[in-house]
Amino acid sequence: MPTTSINWHHIIASTIGAVLIVIATNIFMYAYLRANPVNEGLSRVYDKWAYLNALETGADWILLGDSSCTTGLQPALMEKRLGASVINLCTIADTGLTHDAWMLQYYIKRFGAPKGVIVARVFHEWDRTRDDLRPLVDDIPLPREEWGNFIPQMEFSWQWKLYQKFRPFTVLYDKSLSVAFLMRKIFKVANRSEKRRDSLEQRLSFIVRNKGFVPEARANPDRVRAEAQALLKQHSGKPFYISPDNVDALKTMASLADKKSFAFYIMNSNVPDVIVKDDGMLAFYADMALVMQRLISANGKGRFIGQNPPAFAAEEMENIDHVIGKKAVKKFSNAVVDEVLGNPVR
């Protein structure tokens, strides 16, 4: 390796060179990750928007919500019984109802109002605020002018806006897990589960084929039992709480349903069976139904369904929110259809 007698020019030049390398690497990774998100959560958000963009025609029914819905509701199964086309646009828990409202507005803008909308979210995420969505918004593959105008609008501090300007230069730090994953892949030291990650094209092709349904593969009953006990401790016998942010978004969607005349269902999504065997949880669900009905009863198009949610054995679940296996998916999809058919909207 060549060495040199050191002078100030040498120090300044090498320092500038090092800074340029860091900046260039950040910009390159920013561009790469925009096109190829590798974080499973982010990619779920990105993929569903990409799917929505790729659609040439709309569907009669659209499903919105969290990952319980992404992994548990299979449009192909629901279509037969509803006698109508269905697509699954559900994402992840962090997106919240605000993001569901944005997707719905974007959908209506592209294809007009559907016949019906089902928003399926698990019971333990209604207290969340838009803060969980904030870190995800830059990963929506639409210009901000597009989603930024949807309601409920999100407030962004000047620091956040300023930070967004610098994001291309902070990706190595900001998205270090994604970059680390890519590096491990390049050097072939990713572990087995990481190696299974598909490319964006493969993922999108799978999503299109399955109309947005993305099943989970591995049962994890021990995890389910442990998480269920933690949830029971947290919620059993307690009053139901919905955050003002979610109320806001719920009212937005209900009013859209009213205005555009489509059926709007809020579905209390699937849970481990131990949850519905608990009296305290049944009381919690009764309270939840009261609150929800009150929030959407002002118009005739909204319904709260699944007061006692579809329940599954721990062996049929990957975590407390995700069912696995054809049998469980069929049971969950049918349960939702049953609820919809049993609560018609005129």
Add this chain to the structure above:
Amino acid sequence: MLFNSLVFGLFFVVFYGVYILTMRRLVLQNAWILAGSYFFYGWWDWRFLGLLGGLTIVNYLAAEFIDKDGDAKGRPWLIFAVAANLSILGFFKYFNFFIENAVLGLNSIGVSASPLTLQIILPVGISFFVFQGLGYVIDVWQGRTKHASLFDFALFQAFFPQLVAGPIERSSHLLPQLQRLRSISPELVAGGMWLIVWGLYKKIVIADNLAPTVERIFDNYQNVSSGDLFLGVFAFTFQIYCDFSAYSDIARGLARLMGIRLMLNFQLPYIALSPSDFWRRWHISLSTWLRDYLYFPLGGNRHGQWKTSRNLMLTMLIGGLWHGAAWNFILWGGYQGLILLVQRGLSGIRSTLFGTTEPRRTGILLVPFQMFGMFLLTMIGWVFFRANSAEQAFYFLTNIGVDFSETTAQTAINILWTISILIVVDVFQALRMNQSDIPSFSTVPRAIIFGVLICIMLIFGARIPTEFIYFAF
């Protein structure tokens, strides 16, 4: 204030800006360093500023009287200084340990005694600055260093880059640099920048990323495979090296930016060929301190085999105890003393058989085997050092093996991946026999090396700054 934290970065930017502005005004600049050093130390706990200041005054006064009274009359002042420093160290660091063990001892012989445990907070870096101050007083007594003014000595005692985790500086090395106008050369800045970047890399990418693996295995040692036990020790071997040498590197780097050279504290310790070679390379400032202020005064190797062995073992036991008030550190010190004695014994046999104490020239092909053997001996030592109890250390040493669990291979890959660049750099430095080559690379390779290291730190660096392990010592 941790070197690997944003707050330190901000502190140093402000500090360095003023430092540069006062380059030609020594008194002002030194006053600024002193203020900065006290601010730096007070950031942890301002209450201990009194301890630092008090020790400074005690050591200064002792040195002052020694300087005035000369060797013989100064001796009581030397004893006073040694007693004062060791009492403070003993109180803060060893009080609870000795009380607890005394109670256990009394109870075991049937004497009823109840433990008196005080809630004593360990002042960060106390072992380092106590040894540094004590070294100064001894140096003045031995005439190795000229007695300094209170201001200069206070600066020497509190110099912030090395205050809390060394290197433990010698007055004859650091004081003169603090007493004269300093200049900042490109060579010093280039070297300093390298040491800071490389030190940060070792801390946040290697040490902090190995820490969870080490913790997982040491905290669940009875539930992991024998292969995992090996990996836990292997990972700790690199964690402790990277954590501690990182602090020394950053300290030396910061000092270089200020035009000051601190002593080398680590010289590629894991390429050592023997226990004595290891101690010439590991924590050099402590090992030479113990040699000069403990081993030599005890008589060193001048009074026959038995006394030499006793001196060596005593020095290593105290060296172990210096690290902390726990039996595992004493065991570690004892182990180090033992392998040094075995090495001496083998040298003796060699001397009888071949008439020389020098190892036979075994040829370059055997060097890797010697290195590997010494590396394994070092790993065994780290078991004592890291274990929470003697039982745990014993369990590790008797159960370690190559039995793999489902996750062993992945753990091994992760550890090797984490230390890969360290190995490249250390092997490069070992082959070049020089640790200052990289800073003097020409512009393009230097920019690439710095750029790549910074990128890796951004991606893989631990997010939450964690304390350096040696802060606890």
